[in-house]
Amino acid sequence: MLDKMIKKKEKNKHKDKDKKKHHDKKIVEAKKRKSHKNFQFEYSESLESTDVVKIQPKNALFINGEFVEPTEGSYFPTINPGDGEVLAEVAEASAKDVDMAVRAARKAYETTWSKISGAERGKYLFRIARMIQERAREFAVLETLDNGKPIKESRDVDIPLVAAHFFYNAGWADKLDFAFPGKKVQPLGVAAQVIPWNFPLLMAAWKIAPALAAGNCVVLKPAETTPLSALLLAEVIQQSGLPPGVVNIVTGAGATGSHLVNHPDINKVAFTGSTQVGKMIAKATAKTNKRLTLELGGKSAHIVYEDAAIDQAIEGVVNGIFFNQGHVCCAGSRLLVEESIAQVFTDKLKDRMQKIRVGNPLDKNTDIGAINSHRELEKIRDFVNGAREEGWDYFSASATEAPSRGFYHKPCFFNHVASSATVFRKEVFGPVLAISTFRTPAEAIAKANDTPYGLAAGVWSEKASKIQKTALGLKAGVIWANTYNKFDPSSPFGGYNESGWGREGGRHGLYPYLEVQ
């Protein structure tokens, strides 16, 4: 028996040897092929079909459970940043429309939403989550068309998280007593919610789901450049049978947002967007009793220690700053790399960046899609030009050609940047990384904290105690250690200092929507 086994093993050994021989031969052949001077891949696009999406040429407001024309009859275009073409026209809500929406929300709050049980509220939210999952591809394609983000991100990140947020918060609706033990909780009433264009549907979900779970009614204003997915969500909400007026969606630009935020019958304002607009809203509500939560800008630092797993850290840094074209409030836009590995690290980063594919957002291979609007593209270019004029070492990945139509920006970085440099201090909100070095953990922490913001930070090291120590020292609401840009409905998100007030997500995310006594 034993003999047999040994023999078998021997036999297998030979087999393995043969395999190895064969394998080595293959490698040699491959090397030969690679060394062939004229060898080149021919790139072939893999485009996601847009057949699944039907975009109405004209899109109305969603008020009191119905799609209604704007009272003043004005519409504005929304553009596909991937090719610069107009996708559709969208209603611009006037003060009167906003007032109608707030009245509808108030009525729904008083007559239905505050009367039904938490369990019933939860059922609607569960249902909405399921309906989003059913139509996930449709949502993903629409999001990519209107926003410009790569289809692989809208398909694999945004939309799954949207459904997850509704599903997660649904379960809280009848368990609020467990969220704050020993306390009595009550909804606030009507919430005004103003959201940005970088994660249009995801931000809608972050706002609507906890608000409804806590028992509030909402009026949501999507960003003017990305209103379409929120309107598709309105359709889902309508089909879900949610009582009319519980969710109202008014499209428009800054003026519409201002009407909404300043409406006297609002109990709570939730805003995600720039620090500049956030401050305007904070001032506008300072002398009212409106509750306010703000998710604002950031200039998050990514600290890479010399004992980090370098190749993983490279992936993390690339994901940190180039995910969603860098249109991420928590983007790791400052890289702090330990001096001893700085040269190796930036060389590797350059190599990696040459493999990033900038292209048609609908192409499944695209890593960096379109910049959301021409205005944003100009803003990013101004930052880059400014930093080049200031004389910082500039590197732009040039391996792929961006499409000739639409708004695109190649990934780039500035190296050896001083802490005082504009590109190191101001939020660019694009695929632009600023790199600096440090010698000690204390210096890394001090540099990372040297900003009025405090949204997120990344730490890379294989030494756990060093990670904990660094994470404790960082003044930021979210710390990603040996990872970056991870999101989950159960994980609280939000910043210190000028990055905003309050948290969204998790148990902590319910708090801003409740009166806790």
Place this chain on the structure above:
Amino acid sequence: MSGINLSGAHIAKTTKLFINGEFPRTESGRSYPVKTKDGDILTHLCQASRKDLRNAVAAAQSAQAGWAKKTAYNRAQILYRMAEMLEGRMQEFVANRMLVQGLSNEQASAEVNGAIDALVYYAGFADKYSQVMASVNPVSGPFHNFTTPEPVGLVAMLYDQPFDFSTFMGMIASVICSGNTLVVVFDEPGATLLSEIGEVFKTSDLPAGVVNLLSGHVDELTSHMALHMEIQSILLASTDETRRGDIKEMAVENMKRVVPWDFAQKDLAPIVAFTEAKTIWHPVGL
């Protein structure tokens, strides 16, 4: 100003400011008289200036990291020590409250006892609030993800509502028990106790700069406080609605968290109001 005997050759205490664990006079050299309930001159209080405020902020700022870094158990013991010290000097406080505001012995004693209770309450919370507030979050993926509360940093406290010593001390204790440091601006009648309060803090192993006390005209210091860029948060005990609105508006400059004191005296809520939730993600794997 112990208030026991105002006539005769007693040694009256000079009331000064309490900054960085010391008792300096205001750099401005200004003072203003404070009278007893009966109209006699009790003392002259320092009228703190903008510069005094900035010195206090600098002291609070440099004390903050060290205070937050102390173990929660250690902070708890220091707060408890404050209660011990206050208990030991109870009569001084009671006498002041009777003399300055005309409280009965019973009322004044109840206030001071309330202040002692508040210190004991928050001493006991210093090593517990994070267990109550923190969470381990079940994220969808191979990550260890947890959220813990951290102090917001430097808090300024403005007290201009009718003085209640017990509320006043509860406010201070709730803010510092989580590792924040504090600059307090208040006026008479409470500020007539400034030296005594400072002495309690000074003898309780509370590190210098953790609590700084400024007497002066609240009106004069409001905007300097609300606009100071190194202050992260403001705690407001003010019945003046206009002032509250003005402060909230000015505080937007660096997005200070402005928190009106509408809490129960002993509660988790004020601790929550002066903490930030920090969430840490780390991969789980081999």
